[in-house]
Amino acid sequence: MPAPPPKLPPLVARWDEEWGPSPPEEKEAREAQEKTAVAESRDDKRRRVSNGWELPPVHLLNAVGEEAKPPDNEARAQLIVDTLKSFGVDARVVSIQQGPTVTQFGIEPGWEVKTRLVPERDERGRIVYDKDGRPKYRSEVLSRTRVRVNRITALANDLALALAAPSIRIESPVPGKPFIGIEVPNTAPSVVTLRSVIESPAFQKMASRSRLAVALGKGVSGEPVAADLARMPHLLIAGATGSGKSVCINSLITCLLMHNTPEDVRLLLIDPKRVELAAFAPVPHLLFSRVIVELEEVPAVLQAVIQEMEARYRAFAAVGARNIEAYNRNPRAPEKMPYWVVIIDELADLMMSAPYQVERQLCRLAQLARATGIHLIVATQRPSVDVVTGLIKANFPTRIAFAVSSQVDSRTILDMAGAEKLLGRGDMLYLPTDAAKPRRLQGCYVSDAEIERVVAWWADDRFRHLRPEPMDHLLEQVREAGLTGEDDPLFQAAKELAMEHNRISVSMLQRRLGIGRERAVKLMGALEQAGVVAPADDPLASRQVLIRPDEDELLG
Template identity: 30%
Template sequence: MSTPSSPPTSLSVTKVRLAFECPRLMYLGHHEGGMTMFRAANSNGGGVGLAFHKLCDDCVDCIGSDQAIAQLLTPPATQLDPETLSQQIQQHLYRAVFFPLVQKTVSETPQKVPALNQLWEGITGLIRRWAELLVRNRKFCEPKDVIRKTFLAQELSVKHTFDLPNGDRQLVRGRFDSLVYDFAQQRLCVVEYKTYQATDPAAQLAQVALYSYMLKQKLKVNINSAVYSVLPDWNGVEYPWDLLEDTLHKLIPHKLIQMKSWLAWQQPNPNPPPMTAHLELCNICPQKNKCQTYFETDAIAAPSEPQAPDLMPPDNIPPLVTGAVAESFALDYSKPIQVETLQVESLRVGTVQVESLPIEKPKAQQSRAKPLTATPSPVRSVSTGGAASEASDNVARQLVEVLQAFNVGVDYLGSALGPAFMHVKLMPHLGVRVNTILKFEDDIRVHLGLENPPLMSPQAGFISVDLPRPDRQTAFFRDYFAKGSEKNTAAAKVAIGVDLDGKLIEADLSDSNTCHFLVGGTTGSGKSEFLRSLLLSLIVRHDPTHFKVALVDPKRVTFPEFETMDWLYEPIVKTSEDAIALMERLVAEMEDRYQRFERSRCNDLSTYNQKQSQPIPRILCIFDEYADFMAEKETAKILEQSIKRLGAMARAAGIHLIIATQRPEAKVVTPLIRSNLPGRVALRTATAADSSIILGSKQEAAANLLGKGDLFYSGGRSLQRLQSLYAEGSTIAKSI
């Protein structure tokens, strides 16, 4: 074995990411060389990473130089459809970039041709994202400038010297894939492209946080980040600067100190770099055999002075911001842009001149960079949320006893109570594999007498087990909406449900991540009550002159109390012919509004209403039992096209869709529909396949929800389990 060299004078951002994933693999990669990329057995991204990044760069270069693509952006932004633009750009790039690559590969290395399909599959997902950003930026740029001012740099190198809590300094270098600009948010965004899904989201977050921080030191402005994993399925993960900054100051400084100590270790000294905290990664480690022989047992067990415990990520870091194809770079478009502008004059980034871009200036209290120090958070024995009752503690103890009966050692860390379920935290004993515990799902169900399987998942530092609450509670609408609530606010928020903290979670319809919703749930899931409470949350906050509601209720039982309310856009629709007519009127209304905006030089409804004495009301269309209209092919085709147009373009016009169905089958909720409904609410579904259709990314857990308003919510953040509100008939009568 080679003798380790002294720690390097600089560390790479890639090494920092690897230190979060597995300190030992980082050590071996630095001192011994070899592969350091974890890759699941079913991953399709192996071996195409470098070729994919080269193809990305070639495509962006083509977009910036091809006059035919620039010509596609000459119409006004209100006339541009991101999906259509995406298809047109795909056609140009296929002819100009990809097909020549295929021909060259066939003639030189034909054995590599099958891998090209993977490359193109990944590129098409990125093209959809690029098209969405270009259409949004077109509202702020002339056609000749929009591409140049959107794609600012490719393959940009950054570096920064960090001041560490122990007084040392550490140089960190990195190179990220792309830098883009979002005019709607007046914010730069660092973008990383991945040909695989993240094995450790916390490590991915640390990586992009570093890129944004180091670039900010040069540009002196806040910078968002995004990671797009293109294989085997598209997955977009987006981070606002506030989350990046918070993560950086809590995790990175001490991690850099640890890395220097780990890299300086030599055999046969005690205290080698620790094993990964994610033991499941050992099964997909590229240097598993070398690791087992290199870090010998006697070296690990050798006596030594007490060692400081490994610094784990603080447990109060906000959840990761996640999303799907329909999400956008911008994280919130609902607020009018009222910021000072900072002119970045004559600054050359990579090969592109950044000039006269309005960039958000940090608020006064944030204008000075925080010193890079961190105070480790104390370990909490009970998770946040409602205190565990004696009954719930008894259930948790039974859970531990069941696992111990199978020789699976765990410690009970505490419980948090939602209205419908309890969230139990278990810490596996050292040497107990996480996957081993997850396999006992059926045994737990039998021994605890559960009607549905428990929902189990690994978290940072523990395993969560969601069990039915012994004394299930109801979240009444009246308890969360007091009389005299502020009326007609600019935000168009709707109630989704109550979380483990007892906090009401709401979605803002003016946000691009939650402007339209797909809602699914079988009989008894609480879908109708969810729609009624959501509708009522708008009514109690807005007058009829500020908000209108269009209701489609073919079964005539979901909205009977709302038949005569003043908020109705038109009488409740109950037939397929009337449903088609309603959707066509909404499309016409959308086009009329955009014509008004154009004449008034406004970008969206909020800006337009600020200039008008008589505001235009927002419109929410709730389309219940959508599957009932899909039996007839012609009706289905017409409705699908209307939903596509409204889903793609209606947000800024203040028109929003909620499509609900008991049967979210693939032939009913087609990919075209799903791609235009970014917000998702899954109540209990009849099958795991139905759950995956609603939530995407093979999320099958909605099939095991408890019913009666127990739901999963996905709207620009990580998946949340909530309990929907229950609006009594008397509450509805008093409100309307």
């Protein structure tokens, strides 16, 4: 019998433990660190772009926050099953997906079995009796049918009561899955930072294909979600006050600033609130020299964008290009065109000041501007039918709905209910163009400190000699070539309105024709030149109408 191997001395054993082969966990951790270091060095190289510009580093954004303590999902799943069973509904939980704000429980409907009791019989067909002389009975299945989905959805309020949740949302069925999704709010929601989505493979893949990749947030199962603004091609955002619209817009702008130079993307910011987008005023990406805050300037600004769109189409025709990507690749193009992103923070104010003009201009841009690289992001806190009209909805196929106050508002923005059950603070429903149902996301959060760091990077003096010239001359051209006299398409309508009254004023033209004050003053001057109204010292004063309808027919 061979002798056992000698025992290693303590020193050798200690050396073997300290310097011997690493366990698999340590090897995996070291390889992950090396991959992260390589990815960061590659990212730094990629961020040094040509022509002197340098993209902001990712470390300007806050790191990924700590995950909230996971709730006891197993107990909640059992509570859902027990609650449904107490109402006579057979079901079982087949999936649990925990997200930053809600947890989705996948419920598979069970079977509804109908049975009857029949007496037992022996081999000869005689009834079998027990020892007390009573016949024995057995249960016989008559039919097995699936539990209807609407029996589960009808118990939404009862499930919310049992789970002690403020509200639950039932998605029936989950797209692409053979079960119903019950979304229950987490007791401690976690914050989704912009950096956590930007560093995800989903966003990196999207950013490698498009200049206008934007980070939206994370889904109900915690997966990062990114989108391509060029494919949307326009975005409509709606939600009640405090639901997260402005934070969403800030994250979209910050994401564009993190990955594009002013030679790639120019921004046109329209902020009737005056304070929401003011932090981005110093960046060199602005199309004009300032953020547009005056409502009277908005029609002229949108008209300047329309003229630029038409000029781009003429440039495309000159070189035989169909869209901005083909034009920028064409060797005959004199210079590359940047993308334009027009961001309007409050549509309701614009629709109150000049509804007819703004709606017509927005719809024209939404219909034609996609190929020219001009994209719209429009937000409103009042998703009513007089603000989000049918024309606007038809031309903005991609929509984001935050928490709203009623089901009517949800149907206005999404054409379906569901947004009234959202939790607020970035909880949203994202409806892309190629989806039949909206997708629930927790939007990215960008703090004021992060925005200040990114803006300070672009406002640095080292980029001073590279800043492109603001295109304020486009506004001047629109003002100089403004519609005057009988060239205005509303002149005939203003003339007919005047002949229906004895006196007419600029404010009446504004109210009845739905136009701004500047255009109404021009129309009043045109009516005066045509002899329809009497002259006046004050251009805003009420005017006497000089022509009656019967006299106009005789003159015609």
